[in-house]
Structures are given as C-alpha cells and as structure tokens.
Amino acid sequence: MRDALVAAAFRLFLERGYEETTVDDIVTLAGVGRRSFFRYFPSKEDVVFPDHERCLADMTAFLATDPDDEPVRKVCDAARLVLLMYAENPAFSVQRYRLTRRVPGLRAYELSVVSRYERALAGYLRSRYAGGRDGALRADVIAAAVVAAHNNALRSWLRSDGKGDAEAMVDHALDQVRTAFAERSVPAVTGGPQDVVVIVSRRGTPLWRVVRELEAALGRD
C-alpha cells in the first residue's frame, strides 16, 4: 500500500510535476481512498522522502551504541549511513534530487529533514563534549560541518546521475572536515618531531620544488 502510493505519486510527479499533481490524482491512480493516503503519509511532501524516517531511526540507534570511538569519527560514520540509503536506489535518488531541486516546497521540506539529522549529530556531540569549554558550540559547529560536507559530496554525486563512486566522494569530503577539527593538542615545539614538520626554504625557490618536498614530508596529503 505504501509502496503503491509512492509509485503512483512519482509517476505523476515526473510526468506532470509536483504542484500540478493533487493528492486526489495520486489516490485515484493507486486505486485507494484519499483517507488512506494521509494514514501512511502525514503530508504530501512525505511521500517524496519515504525512507528518511527509518534512516533517522538507524542513525540515532547507531549513535546510541558504545561511545568508545572518537566523537568526530563517530558522527562521520553516522553521516555515511545517510549516503548508504541514497546509494541503495541510485535511480530513485537521482529522480528525487531533480524533483526536489525544482520545487521550492520540497526543498524546504528537505531542509527540515536534514536539520533532524544535524540535530541528532549535534545532540550526540553535545553529550560527548559536555563539560568542556564551549562544548555545545563545538558540537553544533562540527555537526553542521559534517552535514555540509556530506551533502556537498552527495549532491555532486547526484548531479553526475549516480555514476561516480559515492562512498569515495563522501569519504574524501568527511576527511577534510576531520582534519579541520582534529584535536590541536600540540604546539609546534613541544609536540615533538612526529607531529610537526619544519621547512626552510629560500625566497624565490620554484614552487614545484617546495611542493615536492612537502609531499614527501607530510605524507602526500
């Protein structure tokens, strides 16, 4: 029944447009009563994102497991759960992306969904950073950065019609965030030679030569 409604809705949305399709059109095509539509989907927008509720539950369950991991790594792994849901049905995800991009109402609804993920991540980080100075601030900022990085990679994957390697793109994006928010434990001198590299170069040195030196010293990014 749910699936039949989703299928009927997407057929009409794609061939006629979202706002030009009424709930009555959907239920008559699916052959069910109008009342049943709102039994399964609290609003017309919900039929476009039928699996986010389950994904959000999965994420909160994942964040509730043992918190031995490093907090930032944990929320990055949690964000990857969302990508997996999108990657399960690439064709469906791409269609939905195109639909969402051109309908303002759906964009607004997607924002509310994304914010629920972000709130879940921020809530986890707040509990992990509780007590620290600016813990809540740090939690909110990191959650927002993780979500932004994830969405950046996800959208560029969706724009390429799901052709590229979504997981690699998201991994790369999240790595950028991880390094930006890495614990900055060591000042340059006391950190010891393991953490810090010092490069002395003459002004006027060709850039490529310094870069080659850097690649070797820093471990190739």
Added chain:
Amino acid sequence: MRDALVAAAFRLFLERGYEETTVDDIVTLAGVGRRSFFRYFPSKEDVVFPDHERCLADMTAFLATDPDDEPVRKVCDAARLVLLMYAENPAFSVQRYRLTRRVPGLRAYELSVVSRYERALAGYLRSRYAGGRDGALRADVIAAAVVAAHNNALRSWLRSDGKGDAEAMVDHALDQVRTAFAERSVPAVTGGPQDVVVIVSRRGTPLWRVVRELEAALGRD
C-alpha cells in the same frame, strides 16, 4: 500597513497561539481586507519574519563589496549583520524566538530563511576559493560552520531573554570557527635573512593549504 499587520498578528499569536490564529483574525483586527495581507506577505509564516528579506539583501550587498579581506573573516562579518538585526529589537526577537520554538511550522520556515543566508555565504566563498582543490567543498563547510556558530550564540542570547552581550557572544563563537579554519601553517620565522622563510605545519595538514601559504610567503612564483 505592513507594520499594522505585523503588530496585529503578534498580538494574536502571543495571546492565542500561532496555529489558533487565522489570517482572517489578523486582518479583521488590523481592519484591512484579507487580500491586502497576502499583498504584503506571501504566506502566513512571512509575517513572523518581516525583516529577513531586507537583511538578506544587506548581506548580499555587503558580500559584493571589495573582496580584499580574507574570505573567512568576510563571511564572519557578514554573519554579524544578522545578529545586528536581531539586536535592534531585543524584545521582539525574544518573543519571536519563543513563538518559533514551539510551532513546528515556524521552525521549518526559519530553516529555509537560514539556508538562504548560508547559501549567500557559500556562494561568496565558492567564488573566492574557485580554482583551488576542493574549493566548493571548503566553501560549503565553512559557510555551514559560520552559520552554526552564529546561531548557537544567537540562540543562547535569546534564551537569556536578550540580557547578555550578544555581540560578544557571537564574536567568541565566530572566533572559534575562524581558528578552526585558520591556515594551520604558521610562518614561524619570516624575518632573519630576507631570502629565507620557515614554515611549520602539522603532519596531516592538507597539502593545498600549505601550498597556498607558500604562495603567499614565497611571492607567488
């Protein structure tokens, strides 16, 4: 007329609740026709955020001025414009905050407003980081972090009934973001003999970040 509608709307929203107030109630209290309400506000939600449209225009105008500044500093300053708008009318802002917090529809609408600010910041950063490796990703992440930090400080100020020093709180929050995304490579000794530059960098720093620092230090050769 606009102001009369906003005043009437907030009187009813506060004494009766948002969803319990219809547009007809507002226009009869304001003594105008129903049609005129939708002339000034495209939706019922817009009357709750009457000044965001102007603020968004101010922000884009500010970002369009000469880009000599450092990009992250520039978007932080742009975010401060939003705070100034809130700080102009503390009482009104606090009332609106309480109203928004308890009405899901208004929270969703606020998300769409915030995302427009975030998109403005991200668009500016994308143009500044164009050409760099992962420029768009870096732009999106920094924009999200700046918005999250701003909102964190703003909301804690609103929760304190507008009693604290809002600007100081936002400055502190944005400083945290600035240092997190500050170029991690520090020219430790730029003086000495004029033809030598020393760069100290953490292992794991993204290569492009160091390279950009090098370009500046070595004279962009």
Added chain:
DNA sequence: CGCCACGCGGAACTCAGTACCGCCGGACGC
C-alpha cells in the same frame, strides 16, 4: 472635466489536511 493607474476590498475557487461516521472482513466466545 475626463481619463487612467493603482492600491484596496470582496467574492469565489482550489487544494491540503482533519474530524467523523459507516462499511466490511476476520477473530473470538458461546
């Protein structure tokens, strides 16, 4: 004085979402 533009009000309409009721088929006890 006539004309036009424009801001405003009002009536009627569409559609999302809700409340209420009536129907039917299957489970259960007697």
Added chain:
DNA sequence: GCGTCCGGCGGTACTGAGTTCCGCGTGGCG
C-alpha cells in the same frame, strides 16, 4: 452456526491557506 468486537478502509463534510478575478474609490495628469 451465530452474534459480537475490532481494525483497516473509504466517503463526506469541514477548516483554513493561498490564488484569481473583479469592482470600487482616490489621486495624479492632460
């Protein structure tokens, strides 16, 4: 076998947001 309860489903009517169309007054202008 039969009455009864129950839960999923459909239909009807309603509220309220947002839109469209039209008609009215007023103020500026030739």
